[in-house]
Amino acid sequence: MISERDLAEKFTDVWKQHFPLLTSSYMKLFNEAKPKIINQEIITNHSEDIRYDLVSQLAFNIVEKVSLKKSDYDDVWKEKNLKPIIEQTAFEIWRKSLSYKEINFLQVEEKDCQNICNNIFEFLNKKTVVSSSFKPRFSGYGIISDLIGDLQIDGILYEIKTVQRNFRSSDIKQLIIYLALSHVRGDVIWEYAGLYNPRKGTYCVFNVEKLIYDISAGKSISESFKSLLDSFTREVNIDSRF
Known part of the structure; x- marks a missing residue:
């Protein structure tokens, strides 16, 4: 079996085939237009030995x-x-x-951890209207084992990235894997998904159908999700023959 991180960061040809418009240019525009500030940014001293x-x-x-x-x-x-x-x-x-x-x-790590916790709690308090739940599970498919996501708030699936950078295509890809597994298994059809970075204090929410339409050059969710998951399995099977 293979992890969602490997699927998101590797298999470049598969991602290009199914989502040809998920490019660095797209992410530049995405980061200029989508993220909103919800927390105060956590400033850390890079000279401190924080893991x-x-x-x-x-x-x-x-x-x-x-x-x-x-x-x-x-x-x-x-x-x-x-x-x-x-x-x-x-x-x-x-x-x-x-x-x-x-x-x-380390004490400096504990302080940094407390700052992140405070931002996540603030995010939950500001965004939760009905309910929130942690670590939603997604049934596997082909070479993909059962996976665990990060956070669900009021029907929105969030991927949390606690990093000192803007959102990347690999972050969206990881979300797409969860959304695809849920869709093809008929578990939950997610209308909205989002990304949250408690270190930078930013988040974004997007309509899943529109995102897939935009980055796939006009394909539907059902077509995109199943063909993507099938392609992962074919790619691994081809590689295993050599």
């Missing part, structure tokens, strides 16, 4: 735990409560078991 992957995933896991009422926000930062969350987060990222002592979570 951004650990901090970002930890913040997401903490917000999920607090939102599900599994922990109080003030209590979660007590060392005895924080230790297992950090250890589990480190395993999710690096796929090896490390003790809290081995991870050596």
Whole structure:
């Protein structure tokens, strides 16, 4: 099986075939027109030794735990409560078991993590009208295993990218993979999807049908999604023969 990140960042020919207009020029216009500011940007000192992957995933896991009422926000930062969350987060990222002592979570990382948590909570409070849920699951298809997304708010599927950059085509591609899996399995037909960056404090929401029409040069959602997923399987099968 293959991860959504590999699918989004590789398979260049497949993406060009199905979404030929998802180019750097398109993303330039996208980033000029779509994102809106919803949080204060988090400014970090690049000279500080922050492990951004650990901090970002930890913040997401903490917000999920607090939102599900599994922990109080003030209590979660007590060392005895924080230790297992950090250890589990480190395993999710690096796929090896490390003790809290081995991870050596720095004070500057904790402060950065708290800032990200605060922005995500603010985003949830501002955008949630009816309900929100974390880590929606998507059934696999062909070579693609079952996948887990980031966040659903009031029928909008969000991909969270906690990074110091603008949104990239790979971010949209990752969303498309989730949307395609959901569509071909007949689970949820998402009308809207979005991207959120708690580090830059920006987000955007777009109509899925319009996005696919624009970047596929006029194809329908059903045609685009199924043919994309089938192409991934064919591409891997062809490569495996050689």
